[in-house]
Amino acid sequence: GQQLNQSPQSMFIQEGEDVSMNCTSSSIFNTWLWYKQEPGEGPVLLIALYKAGELTSNGRLTAQFGITRKDSFLNISASIPSDVGIYFCAGQSGGSNYKLTFGKGTLLTVNP
Amino acid sequence: GAVVSQHPSRVICKSGTSVKIECRSLDFQATTMFWYRQFPKQSLMLMATSNEGSKATYEQGVEKDKFLINHASLTLSTLTVTSAHPEDSSFYICSARVSGGRGYGYTFGSGTRLTVV
Numbered sequence: 001g002q003q004l005n006q007s008p009q010s011m012f013i014q015e016g017e018d019v020s021m022n023c024t025s026s027s028i029f030n031t032w033l034w035y036k037q038e039p040g041e042g043p044v045l046l047i048a049l050y051k052a053g054e055l056t057s058n059g060r061l062t063a064q065f066g067i068t069r070k071d072s073f074l075n076i077s078a079s080i081p082s083d084v085g086i087y088f089c090a091g092q093s094g095g096s097n098y099k100l101t102f103g104k105g106t107l108l109t110v111n112p
Numbered sequence: 113g114a115v116v117s118q119h120p121s122r123v124i125c126k127s128g129t130s131v132k133i134e135c136r137s138l139d140f141q142a143t144t145m146f147w148y149r150q151f152p153k154q155s156l157m158l159m160a161t162s163n164e165g166s167k168a169t170y171e172q173g174v175e176k177d178k179f180l181i182n183h184a185s186l187t188l189s190t191l192t193v194t195s196a197h198p199e200d201s202s203f204y205i206c207s208a209r210v211s212g213g214r215g216y217g218y219t220f221g222s223g224t225r226l227t228v229v
Contacts, residue, residue, distance in 0.1 A: 045220075090218075097161060
């Protein structure tokens with residue numbers, strides 16, 4: 001099946017630093033989604049990308065849909081302690097099953 | 113925005129009993145819902161796709177007689193873990209596909225922590 005390679009697996013940064021994480025795939029996706037999950041909760045959508053090359057921002061977050069449709073990155077600028085959590089990328093390849101493929105997640109720790 | 117409500121948030125049950133988890137779309141109709149299982153420090157693993165008015169589609173390796181899915185209305189899907197055993201203890205999350213102006217997204221419930229003792 002399809003697989004997403006998400007990196008890095010974890011990050012330990014100081015408050016105020018910028019963060020970058022990315023996902024790559026061997027196959028094409030039509031939609032890229034970035035989620036944040038906090039302990040004991042379901043994932044919450046951060047940014048949705050629907051078009052190759054699209055660059056979208058949501059506050060301090062910026063994500064891009066790679067031009068090859070096989071990758072995406074998420075940047076967080078000026079990190080704050082509440083950014084702590086696990087960030088997942090997810091891709092949807094089209095077709096009638098609408099299934100999402102998830103990356104393995106990036107655990108972000110922000111030191112005040 | 114689209115909200116998915118999942119209940120219960122936590123449940124503890126005895127081995128051999130069955131547990132039902134509900135997933136409701138509160139302000140939209142969801143013809144397709146998804147059920148995931150998540151182990152600690154791991155990603156979400158899709159178990160099955162729930163389709164309103166028809167049988168669920170299970171992923172390879174997921175026992176359909178063990179994890180019964182019913183999607184009887186456009187706003188409710190249920191997952192029943194039958195004859196639960198300790199190895200079924202996990203975090204279960206539902207999701208619904210939501211159509212929007214630019215495309216579609218996926219909204220997740222808040223998850224159910226199942227502990228089988």
